[in-house]
Amino acid sequence: MKTKAALLWGLGQKWEVEEIDLDPPGHGEVLVKLTASGLCHSDEHLVTGDLPIPLPVVGGHEGAGTIVEIGEGVDDLEIDDPVVLTFLPSCGRCSYCARGITNLCDLGAALMMGPQLDGTYRFHARGEDVGQMCLLGTFSEYTVVPVASVVKVDKGTALDKAALIGCGVTTGYGSAVRSAEVKAGDTVVVLGAGGIGMNAIQGARIAGARYIVAVDPVEYKRKRAREFGATHVAPSADAAWKVVSELTRGQLADSCIMTTDVAEGAYTGSALALVGKRGKVIITAIGHPEETTITASLLEMTLYEKQIRGALYGSSNAQHDVPRLLELYNTGQLKLDELITREYRLEDINDGYEDMREGRNIRGLIRY
Numbered sequence: 001m002k003t004k005a006a007l008l009w010g011l012g013q014k015w016e017v018e019e020i021d022l023d024p025p026g027h028g029e030v031l032v033k034l035t036a037s038g039l040c041h042s043d044e045h046l047v048t049g050d051l052p053i054p055l056p057v058v059g060g061h062e063g064a065g066t067i068v069e070i071g072e073g074v075d076d077l078e079i080d081d082p083v084v085l086t087f088l089p090s091c092g093r094c095s096y097c098a099r100g101i102t103n104l105c106d107l108g109a110a111l112m113m114g115p116q117l118d119g120t121y122r123f124h125a126r127g128e129d130v131g132q133m134c135l136l137g138t139f140s141e142y143t144v145v146p147v148a149s150v151v152k153v154d155k156g157t158a159l160d161k162a163a164l165i166g167c168g169v170t171t172g173y174g175s176a177v178r179s180a181e182v183k184a185g186d187t188v189v190v191l192g193a194g195g196i197g198m199n200a201i202q203g204a205r206i207a208g209a210r211y212i213v214a215v216d217p218v219e220y221k222r223k224r225a226r227e228f229g230a231t232h233v234a235p236s237a238d239a240a241w242k243v244v245s246e247l248t249r250g251q252l253a254d255s256c257i258m259t260t261d262v263a264e265g266a267y268t269g270s271a272l273a274l275v276g277k278r279g280k281v282i283i284t285a286i287g288h289p290e291e292t293t294i295t296a297s298l299l300e301m302t303l304y305e306k307q308i309r310g311a312l313y314g315s316s317n318a319q320h321d322v323p324r325l326l327e328l329y330n331t332g333q334l335k336l337d338e339l340i341t342r343e344y345r346l347e348d349i350n351d352g353y354e355d356m357r358e359g360r361n362i363r364g365l366i367r368y
């Protein structure tokens with residue numbers, strides 16, 4: 001079949017929207033008609049090369065839609081089922097899935113490759129095979145994905161809002177609730193109040209944090225952060241240190257979650273300085289692949305038992321957490337509508353990324 005999709009053909013180029021070919025679903029796969037896709041910063045990393053995957057690729061890894069065709073060997077999904085696509089597949093059988101650490105499923109290795117799990121491609125354009133961002137490619141009206149990437153949700157779910165749970169909401173919420181293990185009464189710093197950071201703020205609020213300090217150089221982000229639960233804001237990590245030190249009488253924060261546009265080595269030192277004894281620094285933002293140096297006080301790490309921990313998908317378990325987050329939305333505890341700052345047609349995707357780079361969006365959304 002034909003579908004309209006946004007493709008990246010080379011580093012530093014713009015997204016190109018064109019009509020391309022899409023194969024029917026193979027064994028263990030389904031064809032999904034997308035309702036909406038979020039514009040996560042990770043697709044921008046494809047453009048800059050910070051996430052080095054083979055090109056061309058159909059971008060997008062934060063989406064939701066409806067199943068329209070089912071491949072062989074799929075027996076637990078039906079046509080018309082509403083689904084959230086999860087950017088991390090889980091097989092349910094590998095050693096990590098068996099332990100419930102589904103965000104680290106062995107299938108994750110396929111994320112940086114391009115083709116589907118069997119090594120063949122579903123999208124084709126201009127005579128070439130085209131990869132899928134995170135096995136998904138949600139910048140397309142239709143896509144074929146493995147069942148390992150699908151979470152079935154209740155009929156009637158607002159799929160446009162649910163799209164954001166495919167990456168940003170789950171990653172941010174999980175970074176606070178699961179990776180940082182925020183407890184009632186904690187003081188939490190969120191470094192970078194964008195699409196992921198706002199959800200780390202929401203996670204910290206729902207977990208019962210006493211103080212949540214949002215740090216962002218952009219005034220609009222600081223203003224909006226209060227809506228999601230920030231009790232204090234600061235324009236820089238240095239300014240935040242003064243705020244946190246005063247609030248905690250020098251004990252400093254219990255955790256600092258790094259959700260900046262890019263993870264820089266230097267930010268890690270600032271983040272470690274913001275947390276106190278047993279404090280955790282959570283690295284959620286994606287760093288440059290060639291950057292291997294961080295500067296931080298090793299003495300403080302030992303004497304104060306500080307920790308640095310990476311967080312992939314907020315250490316979440318999609319089959320459990322996606323429906324749970326929708327329930328939190330339905331009970332009014334998790335804000336989703338407020339995350340969507342602007343909506344775009346697929347044809348205007350480059351405007352959406354321009355707005356993100358310029359700090360105008362919490363999240364941009366493509367509605368199909």
Ligand SMILES: NC(=O)c1ccc[n+]([C@@H]2O[C@H](COP(=O)([O-])OP(=O)(O)OC[C@H]3O[C@@H](n4cnc5c(N)ncnc54)[C@H](O)[C@@H]3O)[C@@H](O)[C@H]2O)c1
Nearest residue numbers: 041042192193194195196216260261284285286311312313
């Ligand atoms: N670990 C994961 O599983 C995972 C999943 C999704 C996204 N990510 C990554 O998370 C990061 C954030 O993504 P996003 O979609 O929220 O991006 P975004 O562009 O919406 O937000 C980034 C925010 O960081 C702010 N910022 C920039 N420099 C800063 C600084 N020095 N101090 C404080 N704030 C600063 C920006 O103003 C912006 O508000 C990206 O690197 C993305 O690739 C990781």
Ligand SMILES: [Zn+2]
Nearest residue numbers: 040042167168
């Ligand atoms: Zn993402």
Ligand SMILES: [Zn+2]
Nearest residue numbers: 091094097105
């Ligand atoms: Zn697995």
